[in-house]
Amino acid sequence: MAATNDSDDLEALFDSIAATSTVPSPVQVAPAPAQVPVHKGVSLEVGDNDELQELFDSLCVANSGAPGATVGEQDLIAKLGDQDSDSWPKQEVVFNQIGQMARSLHDTICGLGYDKLLEKTVSAIPDAKDRLAYVANLTEQAACRVLNATDVAVPIVDKLVDSTNTIADRWDLLFDNRLSVAEFKLLAEDTRRFLRQEIPQHTAVVHAQLTEIMMAQDFQDLTGQVIKKIGILTQELEGGLMKVLLQVVPETKRTEEVESLMNGPVINAEGRSDVVVNQEQVDDLLESLGF
Amino acid sequence: MAADPKMRFLVVDDFSTMRRIVRNLLKELGFTNVDEAEDGAIALQKLQSGGFEFVVTDWNMPNMDGLTLLQTIRSTPNLRHLPVLMITAEAKKENIIAAAQAGASGYIVKPFTAGTLSEKLTKIFEKMGKV
Numbered sequence: 001m002a003a004t005n006d007s008d009d010l011e012a013l014f015d016s017i018a019a020t021s022t023v024p025s026p027v028q029v030a031p032a033p034a035q036v037p038v039h040k041g042v043s044l045e046v047g048d049n050d051e052l053q054e055l056f057d058s059l060c061v062a063n064s065g066a067p068g069a070t071v072g073e074q075d076l077i078a079k080l081g082d083q084d085s086d087s088w089p090k091q092e093v094v095f096n097q098i099g100q101m102a103r104s105l106h107d108t109i110c111g112l113g114y115d116k117l118l119e120k121t122v123s124a125i126p127d128a129k130d131r132l133a134y135v136a137n138l139t140e141q142a143a144c145r146v147l148n149a150t151d152v153a154v155p156i157v158d159k160l161v162d163s164t165n166t167i168a169d170r171w172d173l174l175f176d177n178r179l180s181v182a183e184f185k186l187l188a189e190d191t192r193r194f195l196r197q198e199i200p201q202h203t204a205v206v207h208a209q210l211t212e213i214m215m216a217q218d219f220q221d222l223t224g225q226v227i228k229k230i231g232i233l234t235q236e237l238e239g240g241l242m243k244v245l246l247q248v249v250p251e252t253k254r255t256e257e258v259e260s261l262m263n264g265p266v267i268n269a270e271g272r273s274d275v276v277v278n279q280e281q282v283d284d285l286l287e288s289l290g291f
Numbered sequence: 292m293a294a295d296p297k298m299r300f301l302v303v304d305d306f307s308t309m310r311r312i313v314r315n316l317l318k319e320l321g322f323t324n325v326d327e328a329e330d331g332a333i334a335l336q337k338l339q340s341g342g343f344e345f346v347v348t349d350w351n352m353p354n355m356d357g358l359t360l361l362q363t364i365r366s367t368p369n370l371r372h373l374p375v376l377m378i379t380a381e382a383k384k385e386n387i388i389a390a391a392q393a394g395a396s397g398y399i400v401k402p403f404t405a406g407t408l409s410e411k412l413t414k415i416f417e418k419m420g421k422v
Contacts, residue, residue: 143308150315261358261389262351265380265401275382279407282387282398291391 108248117240124233131226138219145216153209156202163198167191294416300325303334303348303360304378309401313347313378316405320412331355335363338370350379350386358393365394374415378403 170187173179179187269277276282300322302313310327317325326343328334332355334348346364350357357377364370374396379386382400390398396418397411 140308147308147311147315154315261381261383261386262356263381263383264351266382269382274384276384276387276400277382279400279403282382282400285384285387286391286398289388289391 121237128230128233131230135223135226138223142216142219146213149209149212153206156205160202167194296321297324298322298344299342300345301337301343303328305329305352316408320409331360334360346373346375348377350381361393361395
């Protein structure tokens with residue numbers, strides 16, 4: 001473990017906090033706690049935070065009764081319900097506790113080797129977000145292309161059906177002996193034109209739209225790859241975070257389920273009795289309830 | 292289908308693709324008088340302005356979800372008679388029960404087929420005819 005690095009990071013963090021404080025005479029931040037050893041399995045007792053403690057104490061002292069406190073700080077004062085700016089016992093306790101919690105968490109995470117996991121998470125999540133946005137984008141484009149194609153093709157097919165019916169009706173008349181020779185000649189010409197011109201022309205357009213629909217499926221290859229990558233990443237993160245959680249979360253909290261009515265599609269219904277998997281089951285359920 | 296082909300539908304879904312699909316399917320079934328809304332809040336505004344006879348809605352939407360829309364419709368005197376068909380990816384039994392209890396006229400789980408939509412519409416029209 002890079003123990004000294006960790007301490008340096010921590011120190012830098014506190015330095016920055018001290019620097020942003022608007023106290024008129026800047027606090028002299030305690031010298032580097034770089035010597036504080038952070039070892040694997042380091043004890044998390046309050047006692048090993050002496051230097052941090054000093055740091056926080058100095059911050060608190062510097063802030064106490066500060067006439068130059070910012071609006072934000074005054075808000076904080078008001079919120080904490082301590083109007084007396086000369087004594088800050090409550091704030092001090094809070095600062096100390098937060099400091100100790102942050103330190104404990106930091107030490108725990110480093111001690112367990114999860115700092116690398118978190119680092120990875122911090123960089124991987126935005127990347128995964130971008131990738132998912134890419135998937136959403138491609139699939140939406142594909143859906144639009146397909147719908148546009150059907151918008152073009154459907155009216156053409158409808159027109160072909162209409163034309164076919166009209167010509168068929170006229171042929172029915174002929175077979176009923178209700179057409180004159182002249183009408184029959186016209187019908188023969190119209191039919192020929194229909195077969196030679198209209199049908200090839202229209203089916204070519206429909207064919208092109210079907211090709212367009214086929215080509216719109218090219219997103220699947222790209223999204224498939226991206227989704228697989230995100231799947232692997234998620235699995236890794238889940239595994240790591242689960243270990244952290246299992247160590248931190250108390251036993252009693254472990255079985256709590258989040259109840260919600262907005263869960264989206266059921267990805268895997270296997271072994272679940274609380275979901276339906278098809279329309280039949282929806283209908284059966286509603287029927288069994290008398291709806 | 293026995294229903295009036297001029298019947299005015301409102302299709303509510305936050306995804307334009309799904310709205311287009313439902314609109315196209317309704318057209319196939321002979322209903323060309325279709326308007327769209329992208330969430331429950333917009334749907335409610337459109338419904339309040341009047342003229343609609345049928346609502347097809349998704350569940351999970353921003354601003355106002357489909358269940359809230361359904362509940363609001365059922366508690367609004369001039370809208371409560373409207374048939375509301377839910378088309379949603381929510382497939383938990385408690386969702387279906389909640390929708391039924393809130394007064395949904397039908398419940399279709401995504402992904403669905405043109406046949407299912409047609410069947411549910413017919414069923415709803417039959418019930419409406421009996422009332």
